Amino acid sequence: MKNTFHLFLCFLLLLVVSCSSNTNENSLPETPNEEKFYFPPLNATTWETKTISELEWNENQLQPLLDYLKEKNTKSFMILHNGKIVVEEYMNGHDASKVWYWASAGKTLTSTLTGIAIDEGIISLNNKVSKYIGTKWTSASLEKENLITCKNLLSMNSGLDDRLGDEVLPSNLHYFTDAGNRWAYHNVYVKLQDVIAQANSTTWNSYFNSKLKDRIGMTGSWIKLNSSNVYWSTTRSMARFGILIGAKGKWNDSQIVSESFLNEATNSSQNINESYGYLWWLNGKNNYLLPKIQTQLSGSLIPNAPNDMYAALGKNDQKIYIVPSKNIVIIRMGEEANTTNLALSSFDNELWSKINSLIN
CATH class of the missing domain: 3.40.710.10 (DD-peptidase/beta-lactamase superfamily)
Incomplete structure (x- = not known):
């Protein structure tokens, strides 16, 4: 009985060693640490460099x-x-x-x-622009103006008419279509600077x-x-x-x-x-x-x-x-x-x- 117990213990020990060995053999090799971003010191006149040859470029x-x-x-x-x-x-x-x-x-x-x-x-992206800078910042009706959110200014889809130049006075910001329905590159995004300052x-x-x-x-x-x-x-x-x-x-x-x-x-x-x-x-x-x-x-x-x-x-x-x-x-x-x-x-x-x- 004692011999049987000892044999059982030996079997368990071999099993543990075998599993441990298999785990090490099958585990993926460690990935080398990716190089961290370098941040040049504030007000630094020196800045770390890297050579083209180091990067193996042409x-x-x-x-x-x-x-x-x-x-x-x-x-x-x-x-x-x-x-x-x-x-x-x-x-x-x-x-x-x-x-x-x-x-x-x-x-x-x-x-x-x-x-x-x-x-x-x-601020919140989905809030209307007029929440922060007041109404009548455009020439659109109040109903249409209030459709324009901060996100619309960031996305260039305010719905305002981009054909009237880059001035952002109310007289230049006319309704063209509802906000979100048309993409048009326009200087009106600058109103976000007023939004942030006012808020x-x-x-x-x-x-x-x-x-x-x-x-x-x-x-x-x-x-x-x-x-x-x-x-x-x-x-x-x-x-x-x-x-x-x-x-x-x-x-x-x-x-x-x-x-x-x-x-x-x-x-x-x-x-x-x-x-x-x-x-x-x-x-x-x-x-x-x-x-x-x-x-x-x-x-x-x-x-x-x-x-x-x-x-x-x-x-x-x-x-x-x-x-x-x-x-x-x-x-x-x-x-x-x-x-x-x-x-x-x-x-x-x-x-x-x-x-x-x-x-x-």
Whole structure:
């Protein structure tokens, strides 16, 4: 009996050892830790870099890319990988200390501040705009004006007439159709800056500086041009913003804007123009509309760019490209590359052909 018990114990021991061995053999190898985003220190003059050879990119394609950029009236160009600088070039009389305008690429700053205000409970996307800035901010009837929500301004489907110019005085904001029924690129989005200021009993500049600019070490300033409010900064400040968005709203250990809001902002905000989020342009969708044009175009916004790329696009080819699958942020500032444009241009697809030759 005693021998039988000992045999049973030996059998159990062998079984445990065998199971343990099998588990180790069949378990997946540990995945190496993904490189963390690098966040340049506030007010830093130095910035960590990474070489093209480290990334195993095609180094012989860098100079053709830079030659093309210079020829296309570029002033500055950066490629960052996980926040570290891989390429930083200045040309055509520009340098790292000089500022340049973001144009409509700066719409994404307003989108981000809107997200912060939502995170703080100051505003709600689905509330009507008149809740915050009062009625008669348009020339529409009160019934139609009250249909326009903060989300409509973010999505460019306010229903207001975009054919009357970019002024946002009530006399220029006329009813065209009910909010949500028509996508039209229009400067009326800037009213969100008034919404945030009024809801927080402060000024737009003060809220922007304290909630975003100072927290990620940006420099620059907003400059009023008629009804437009245009941001001007160095290229590196634009890159800091790109890093923040690429890092899903985090800066070091601080969540500046919620990841959930950014997920919404960088996905289709309505079904009329699938390639438009909350003031962000989206690649890889089935169709798109362009500023001042009501014809829906089939296919992806920038065919040569990765499908998961999303972008801040500004007049005369100001660009922030963010590609999550490649952990890269790309900045371009300068004059128009080919012809004057408000957002997308043929330059985008041409440029991505050159970028692909470098990074693929």
